[in-house]
Amino acid sequence: MAEHPPLRPSPLALTVLFMLLGEPLHPYEMQRRIKLWGKDQVVNVAQRANLYKTIDRLHQAGLIAVRQTERDQRFPERTVYELTEAGLRVSREWLVEMLATPRNEFPRFPAALSFMMTLGPEEAREVLERRAAALRETLDDLQRVLSGADGPLPPRITLIETEYVRAMTQAELDWLCSVIDELRSGALSWSQAELAEAAHQFLG
Amino acid sequence: MAEHPPLRPSPLALTVLFMLLGEPLHPYEMQRRIKLWGKDQVVNVAQRANLYKTIDRLHQAGLIAVRQTERDQRFPERTVYELTEAGLRVSREWLVEMLATPRNEFPRFPAALSFMMTLGPEEAREVLERRAAALRETLDDLQRVLSGADGPLPPRITLIETEYVRAMTQAELDWLCSVIDELRSGALSWSQAELAEAAHQFLG
DNA sequence: TCTATCATGTAACCAGTTACATGATTTT
DNA sequence: AAAATCATGTAACTGGTTACATGATAGA
Numbered sequence: 001m002a003e004h005p006p007l008r009p010s011p012l013a014l015t016v017l018f019m020l021l022g023e024p025l026h027p028y029e030m031q032r033r034i035k036l037w038g039k040d041q042v043v044n045v046a047q048r049a050n051l052y053k054t055i056d057r058l059h060q061a062g063l064i065a066v067r068q069t070e071r072d073q074r075f076p077e078r079t080v081y082e083l084t085e086a087g088l089r090v091s092r093e094w095l096v097e098m099l100a101t102p103r104n105e106f107p108r109f110p111a112a113l114s115f116m117m118t119l120g121p122e123e124a125r126e127v128l129e130r131r132a133a134a135l136r137e138t139l140d141d142l143q144r145v146l147s148g149a150d151g152p153l154p155p156r157i158t159l160i161e162t163e164y165v166r167a168m169t170q171a172e173l174d175w176l177c178s179v180i181d182e183l184r185s186g187a188l189s190w191s192q193a194e195l196a197e198a199a200h201q202f203l204g
Numbered sequence: 205m206a207e208h209p210p211l212r213p214s215p216l217a218l219t220v221l222f223m224l225l226g227e228p229l230h231p232y233e234m235q236r237r238i239k240l241w242g243k244d245q246v247v248n249v250a251q252r253a254n255l256y257k258t259i260d261r262l263h264q265a266g267l268i269a270v271r272q273t274e275r276d277q278r279f280p281e282r283t284v285y286e287l288t289e290a291g292l293r294v295s296r297e298w299l300v301e302m303l304a305t306p307r308n309e310f311p312r313f314p315a316a317l318s319f320m321m322t323l324g325p326e327e328a329r330e331v332l333e334r335r336a337a338a339l340r341e342t343l344d345d346l347q348r349v350l351s352g353a354d355g356p357l358p359p360r361i362t363l364i365e366t367e368y369v370r371a372m373t374q375a376e377l378d379w380l381c382s383v384i385d386e387l388r389s390g391a392l393s394w395s396q397a398e399l400a401e402a403a404h405q406f407l408g
Numbered sequence: 409t410c411t412a413t414c415a416t417g418t419a420a421c422c423a424g425t426t427a428c429a430t431g432a433t434t435t436t
Numbered sequence: 437a438a439a440a441t442c443a444t445g446t447a448a449c450t451g452g453t454t455a456c457a458t459g460a461t462a463g464a
Contacts, residue, residue, distance in 0.1 A: 011315030018319045028416060042314040050452055052417070098316035100334040102342070107309050110246040111215030112302035113365040115222045130304040138306070154402045157394045161317040164379060171375030175368060190361045198358045232444060254424055256445070
C-alpha cells in the first residue's frame with residue numbers, strides 16, 4: 001500500500017467526492033453536472049485547471065481511483081475516476097466539519113471596509129451605491145431561480161444553498177442601504193482631522 | 205528602472221499599503237498595529253509567513269520601498285518599509301475596486317450545504333445546531349466590542365467593518381434558526397428515494 | 409465557409425499555510 | 437529557575453489562477 005499524502009478539505013474537493021457517490025465519472029462530466037445543477041455558483045469550477053489539480057490530489061491521497069481510461073475517437077482521452085472506501089469516509093467527515101464549524105475565510109469586502117475612512121463620506125457613499133446596485137442584480141437572478149421561473153423546481157433541499165446565498169445577499173444589501181442612508185443624512189460622518197486625533201489616542 | 209511584476213490585490217496587501225500611509229514601518233510593527241486595532245479579525249495576519257511574502261511581493265512590484273534597515277541589538281535586524289508613489293495610487297484603486305465590486309469567493313459553507321441532502325434530516329439538524337451555537341458565541345464577542353464594554357469607543361467609522369461582520373453573522377444565525385425550525389417541524393424534509401427520483405429526471 | 413461554442417486538457421505562475429527556528433523578556 | 441510569551445523571521449509545501457493549446461461541431 002502506497003503512502004498517501006494528507007489532504008485538506010476544500011469546497012471543490014468535497015464536490016468531486018460527492019459527484020462520484022453515485023457512479024464513476026470523468027473530469028469533464030463532473031464539471032458538466034456541477035454546472036447543470038447550478039452548483040457552479042457555490043464551487044469554483046470555472047477555472048478547470050483547479051478541477052484537474054484537485055482530482056489529482058484526491059487521487060494521490062487515495063480518496064479516488066482510476067476506474068478506466070476511455071478512448072472515444074472524437075475526443076481526447078478521458079480518465080474515469082471512482083470513489084474509494086477512504087474517499088467515502090473522508091467525504092462524510094469533511095461534510096460534517098464544514099457544516100458544523102464556522103471559519104473565518106477573510107473575504108475582501110470587510111478588509112476594504114476597514115479603510116473606507118480614508119475616502120470622504122461622499123465618495124464612500126458613491127462607491128457603496130455601486131456595490132448595492134450589483135447586489136440587486138444578483139438578488140434578482142437568485143429570486144428567479146428559486147421561484148421556478150426557469151422550469152419546474154426540484155425538491156427544495158437540493159436548492160438549500162441557493163436559499164442561503166439569497167438570504168446572505170439580501171442581508172448585505174440591507175446593511176449597505178442602511179449605511180448609505182446614514183451617509184446621505186450625515187448621521188455617519190467623519191473628518192481626517194478627527195481620525196488623526198483618534199489615532200493619536202490609540203498609539204500614544 | 206527595474207521591471208515590476210504585476211500584483212493582484214488581496215486583503216493583506218491592501219492592509220500593508222494602508223498601514224504605511226502615515227509613516228514607514230517594519231513588518232512586526234504592522235502586525236502589532238493590525239492586532240492592536242482589532243483588524244486581525246478581517247485580515248489574516250495570524251500566519252506571519254504570509255505577511256512577509258506579501259510584503260516581499262509589494263516590494264518586487266514597486267509599491268513599497270525599503271526605507272532603512274534598523275539594528276537594535278536586542279532584536280533581529282528589522283527592515284523598515286515606506287509607501288511609494290505607485291503604492292499610494294494603487295492602494296486607492298484597490299480600495300475602490302474591493303468596495304464597489306462584489307465577488308464570489310466560494311466560501312466552504314454553501315458548498316457543503318449543497319450536499320447536506322446526503323445526511324438525514326435528523327443529522328442535518330444536529331449539525332446545523334452546532335454551527336448556530338458557534339455563531340452565537342462570535343456574535344456575543346462582536347456585541348461586546350461594539351458596545352464599548354472593552355474601553356472607550358473610537359469614532360464609529362473605524363469600527364464599520366465590525367458592524368458589517370456583526371450584521372452578516374446575525375443574518376446567518378437567523379437563517380440557520382429558521383432552517384433548524386423547519387427541520388424540527390418536518391416542514392423541510394426529504395428521503396433518499398425521492399432524491400434519486402429527482403436526479404433521474406434531471407439527468408435523463 | 410467563417411465564427412462561435414463545446415469539449416478537453418497542460419504549463420507556468422501566483423498566493424497562502426504549516427512547520428520550523430531562535431534569542432529576549434516577563435511572569436510564576 | 438522554569439515556563440510562558442514576545443519578537444522576529446525562513447523553508448517547504450499545498451492550493452488556486454492565468455494563459456495557452458487543440459480539434460469537433462453547430463449556427464449564420
